[in-house]
Every structure is written in C-alpha cells, then in structure tokens.
Amino acid sequence: MRTDKVDFTGVQSTMLVTLYLRALDSADPEPILGDRFAAEAVRRIDYDWAKLDKPHIRRSRTAGSLRPKLFDDWTADFLRHNPEATVLQLACGLDTRAFRLTLPTGVHWFDVDLPDVIELRRMLYSENENYHMIAASVTEQAWLDGIPAGKPVLIIAEGLLMYLPEHEVRQLLHRLTEHFPRGELIFDGFLPWVPKLTQLTKKVLGRRYAYPPYLTGIRDGSDIERWNPRLRCRERIAILDRIGETKLGRNPVLRMARRFDRFRNTLCLFRADYEPRSSSS
Numbered sequence: 001m002r003t004d005k006v007d008f009t010g011v012q013s014t015m016l017v018t019l020y021l022r023a024l025d026s027a028d029p030e031p032i033l034g035d036r037f038a039a040e041a042v043r044r045i046d047y048d049w050a051k052l053d054k055p056h057i058r059r060s061r062t063a064g065s066l067r068p069k070l071f072d073d074w075t076a077d078f079l080r081h082n083p084e085a086t087v088l089q090l091a092c093g094l095d096t097r098a099f100r101l102t103l104p105t106g107v108h109w110f111d112v113d114l115p116d117v118i119e120l121r122r123m124l125y126s127e128n129e130n131y132h133m134i135a136a137s138v139t140e141q142a143w144l145d146g147i148p149a150g151k152p153v154l155i156i157a158e159g160l161l162m163y164l165p166e167h168e169v170r171q172l173l174h175r176l177t178e179h180f181p182r183g184e185l186i187f188d189g190f191l192p193w194v195p196k197l198t199q200l201t202k203k204v205l206g207r208r209y210a211y212p213p214y215l216t217g218i219r220d221g222s223d224i225e226r227w228n229p230r231l232r233c234r235e236r237i238a239i240l241d242r243i244g245e246t247k248l249g250r251n252p253v254l255r256m257a258r259r260f261d262r263f264r265n266t267l268c269l270f271r272a273d274y275e276p277r278s279s280s281s
C-alpha cells in the first residue's frame, strides 16, 4: 500500500537521500548492502523521487551503502557477544537495520527520530514486542527515561552527530552514558573542515542541495573521549579506504585522495565503549 504524499524540509529530508542511495544499491547486480526493504520503501512512499535522481546524489551510492553495511557488521558483532541487549538507534530515519539483521530473541530494539519521520515510518513498519519506535528529538530527555537500562546497550548514531551543535552532542553523550551503565557507541563523523565548508558554501550550494549544513566535525577518536571522558574509542574506519576496496578503487582521483589524511579521513566511522563507573569514582 502507498503511503500518504510526503515531503520533508530541513534535517529530516536527509533520510530520504540515504534511503534512496540504499535503494539504488539494492538494484545493483552486485550490491554492497542489498537492502530490499529500502527498494520496497521507495516504491511505497508517495514522494517525488525524481528530485533525488541527480548525478551528484547517485555518485554517493557506494559510500551510501558501505556506511550502513559497516554499521550492520558492527551491530551483528555486538549482538553476537551480547545476545541479551538493548539497541538504541538514534536518528533512524527509514533505516531497516532491525529487519536486515537476524536479532537474537533477547534483544530489544528502539528506533528514535523526529515525530514527522516516525509518522512516515509507522506507515511502513509495525512495532512488536521486541521492536519499538520513538517519536522525539534525541536532544530531549523524557523519551530516554522510558527505556529500560539494565542490559548492555548498543547505541547507533548513523548520520546524526554532524547535524547537532557540539554542546548538544556532549549533552546527548552524557545523558546516554548516565542512563545506560555500560555499552558501546557506534557513530560517524566528518573531519572539521567539512562542516566549515558546508557552512561557508551554504548560500551557493543551497540552490543545488537543499540540505542543512553540518555543524560538528570530529578530528579523530580523541574528540569523542574529550566530549565524554567515560568513552574509549576502539576502532576507526575511513570510508574512503573501504571505497578503495570496491570497483571504484582504481579511480585515480580517489587513489590520490587516499594519500592525504585530510581527504582520506573525510568521513570516518567510530566504535567506542564504556564500562560501569567504579564505586570509588
């Protein structure tokens, strides 16, 4: 069944782009992610997809499917080690990680996004005993109080932190580590020059990309430890390195870019964890 007609502005509109990129990948004979749910959602959502069928958007297809694939792999790894766990996916958009992966029965999954996004999400997917959707801004506190805190938590923030100002990122991380005694956080971030550039070029690019500029960048894992000293960064993956392993790897511009950390690390995925506070601290 088709959804109601939708259109989004502001930061919510970005989740249509990531959905569209996953749908493009799923139509590829050799998909990276192979997200059939994304293709089905694009068919069902009454939206003018021609708005996104642009060369500059299509070009992001490889990154747009590698990023969720890497997050899927980290999520599956966490759940292998923690079959009784809570997964909290912040800024879920129309991502279907909870359906792409085979979840152990002891997992409770919470997908959070802004109310108009969740309204659309509810037209496509249903909740069940183990799968829940929450309509709220991640910058608010009340929704978090409703999530049980007793189990290890995996917090996923894919395509979110760059849209929040740094002080809100710090507050969010603080609230999360206070609420859940121990867990893991996986997220992505751009080097600080990228947000600066998107802000500088907002007026010019705004005509072509009607998307909000990024607000916060991350240099490396030490930034996350500075933002929240309880977190320890365990792993970082540069998306450009992974693109280098795909059929785009021979592209001379990409090969040149990978030689310089400033370009190579443009977009990285991070995996951090934290332990319960010791009783003396």
Ligand SMILES: C[S@@+](CC[C@H](N)C(=O)[O-])C[C@H]1O[C@@H](n2cnc3c(N)ncnc32)[C@H](O)[C@@H]1O
Pocket (backbone or CB within 6 Å): 011, 012, 013, 014, 015, 018, 019, 090, 091, 092, 093, 094, 095, 112, 113, 114, 117, 136, 137, 138, 139, 158, 159, 160, 163
């Ligand atoms: C780039 S999309 C990523 C969506 C999804 N994670 C994916 O990869 O397809 C950014 C998402 O962040 C959500 N978002 C931005 N600010 C938010 C906030 N304060 N609270 C909840 N969601 C937010 C937007 O609504 C949008 O769905």
